[in-house]
């Protein structure tokens with residue numbers, strides 16, 4: 090069995106950024122494993138622009154953004170294997186993988202970075218009644234057919250779910266001459282970025298039907314239509330509002346879920362909200378020497394934050410291998426109030442400055458993001474609006490963390506109006 | 514001119530064809546769909562029933578008990594998974610009488626391994642049963658198989674032994690002249706045969722009208738199912754029924770041989786023999802009825818739902834008879850899968866009695882190696898296979914870890930996969946938690962490449978079920994050949 094200091098599982102933007110950061114931190118024995126036939130991951134099929142606004146102050150397409158990092162990997166001669174699928178990771182960091190050249194092989198890794206990305210929630214989970222003809226695709230599958238393979242999967246389209254991929258595909262299919270008749274969203278708000286709703290739907294007069302869902306699929310061989318309905322506050326379809334829409338294609342964009350089969354196999358505990366590993370500020374999981382970053386950790390809204398997070402993991406993994414990981418001098422648990430659904434990291438073990446990422450559960454206006462140490466507020470920030478579609482950050486300074494009384498930080502969202510009412 | 518033509522490549526037609534393929538005869542199977550096993554044999558509970566359920570002396574009872582005896586051997590020969598997982602018919606206290614009646618009937622039917630379990634023993638065995646379940650009938654010969662794998666293997670083994678398969682051959686007319694039947698398909702193709710077997714499932718009544726042996730009707734009874742994610746397979750290892758009603762064996766909770774839990778089926782008579790839709794009422798009913806028996810079923814972990822149609826005859830029993838060289842098999846509803854090896858045995862007997870003359874081929878081979886063995890190989894064995902064919906090192910389906918090599922083999926084996934669902938049924942590619950989200954595009958490419966077709970011609974399950982529609986603007990589509 091060969092031994093390698095750092096093995097990175099997944100060669101998408103997280104994996105590449107982590108590899109580059111680890112290399113720049115002095116590590117040389119690195120191997121990047123990617124199951125696709127190129128580095129870049131999901132970015133490669135995202136031919137629209139809007140990537141890298143924060144990092145590069147430019148609007149790049151997905152492949153362009155990926156290319157910048159691929160170039161950095163190549164410049165540094167960081168070894169990688171393509172068309173290679175990792176099948177198993179053991180808790181003591183032995184990786185089993187398979188490809189056509191090496192067959193089935195194992196590697197003993199000094200440290201591992203998990204960067205497997207996420208996948209779309211499967212359509213079957215949605216329990217839509219009716220038939221199962223051809224013409225039902227997840228938005229990402231349709232995206233691959235169109236952008237990578239060069240084929241259109243349909244002409245008359247209804248999209249269920251207003252996640253970003255669904256919104257992007259509404260525009261993409263329209264540009265390809267398809268007629269996107271509606272985007273139905275079960276929730277009373279969209280799960281996608283505000284800018285995507287404007288640029289992908291509004292600019293093309295595609296109706297976004299909030300609080301609507303598809304209740305039945307019609308067609309024997311190919312989809313011939315769907316029945317949609319308005320839902321009540323408990324998200325139950327209201328029968329009187331059923332409405333038939335003729336279409337040949339139903340795209341499902343019902344959210345993304347981190348791909349953590351390997352993580353679970355290694356016995357790494359997951360956060361039930363993010364569906365990703367529980368990590369500290371270095372993105373180290375509960376198993377020392379195994380780190381996670383990017384969409385496998387939590388679904389990000391912008392790739393810029395993926396790169397940022399992956400660099401943290403890359404540097405920390407390098408330090409772990411080199412034996413100079415900072416000793417953890419405390420154990421602070423991060424808790425949330427439900428309006429804030431989760432935080433990443435979930436725990437902090439040192440008093441260095443740290444950015445905490447999170448998402449909220451609903452659309453809220455006029456809020457104050459508050460961080461408490463016991464009864465003491467150590468941080469607060471006002472926001473006019475927060476939505477589940479956009480990630481939020483709080484930057485805690487070393488000063489904040491050094492002077493804590495307790496071993497727990499409470500993240501909460503205070504509705505300012507409600508607070509004022511209470512006081513009056 | 515064939516000696517024997519089998520109409521309908523479901524499990525019944527498949528088992529019969531396999532049984533007859535040992536003879537030195539020209540044998541052909543006609544199937545209206547793009548693949549075999551697309552009828553009831555695709556979507557059912559996959560249980561090899563013990564045989565306590567059907568009325569004594571009926572075909573259903575006799576052939577089920579005999580089929581259950583034969584099944585283990587048959588599945589071994591065909592390389593198909595068979596798990597004797599035991600069946601449990603559970604009851605509330607007030608239903609005790611029906612459990613005892615079922616037990617008595619089982620004994621009359623000659624079922625071995627039956628036992629009544631009382632509350633404490635039962636709950637020790639099945640901790641996830643609801644507390645108020647009082648007693649149960651345990652059938653230790655109850656088993657599960659993968660029904661479409663079995664059907665594929667049966668037809669495949671028949672083909673390996675020389676039988677022909679014609680798909681997309683929808684029989685619309687049958688004429689008899691002298692001793693010869695001329696069979697015509699919807700697209701005009703014709704075949705001729707001396708003996709004819711009508712195993713057309715839901716349409717066996719229509720075919721019987723064509724052969725002149727009609728006079729019965731078959732209608733569709735819908736059965737809807739839901740499948741749970743494999744992570745929840747520890748709910749139960751046994752097939753759990755509730756005491757039966759006249760509409761069937763009720764809604765059950767049963768593992769599949771692949772480790773998913775199956776919930777269903779519902780039972781509703783419908784007019785349309787092609788209506789495979791699932792309904793909100795059906796889904797609600799499954800939630801309701803399974804919750805009567807078991808606690809804490811993770812309904813939010815459903816990965817997909819599907820529907821099967823039972824071919825219900827009008828006599829209450831299987832209709833099986835031979836007349837003028839035609840064997841008619843009507844109303845083969847449950848336990849048709851369990852009975853299928855015994856039905857085949859009986860049909861052979863009927864044909865021999867009717868004067869079929871045949872000798873067993875010296876090179877007849879009853880064995881078939883499962884195309885799915887790669888996943889179960891040791892690391893060394895896998896590496897040897899990959900060294901020979903590097904495509905076995907390329908994982909296509911991430912969830913089920915299916916390789917390109919296995920998919921290519923599924924396209925070129927007997928009977929070869931011709932569409933996306935065909936690949937899925939043969940290899941399990943696309944059956945995992947992402948339900949084909951990742952691999953279906955790659956499978957489509959491989960199908961097009963191996964069958965030398967345009968990607969646009971690849972279907973989900975034959976006929977008009979095309980997946981792609983046209984090339985994108987200004988792109989000639991990527992060239993995959």
Ligand SMILES: Cc1cc2nc3c(=O)[nH]c(=O)nc-3n(C[C@H](O)[C@H](O)[C@H](O)COP(=O)(O)OP(=O)(O)OC[C@H]3O[C@@H](n4cnc5c(N)ncnc54)[C@H](O)[C@@H]3O)c2cc1C
Nearest residue numbers: 521523525545552553554557558560684714736849850851
């Ligand atoms: C919901 C449900 C649950 C069940 N559960 C169980 C169980 O747990 N255990 C058990 O033992 N049994 C079970 N059964 C019963 C079992 O599935 C059937 O008895 C068995 O599959 C019937 O096989 P078949 O070959 O007769 O029919 P089918 O599989 O329907 O095959 C008939 C074939 O004939 C073809 N055909 C029809 N018309 C024509 C034509 N004109 N020309 C050419 N081809 C034609 C069809 O396309 C089809 O492929 C269940 C059935 C259902 C529906």
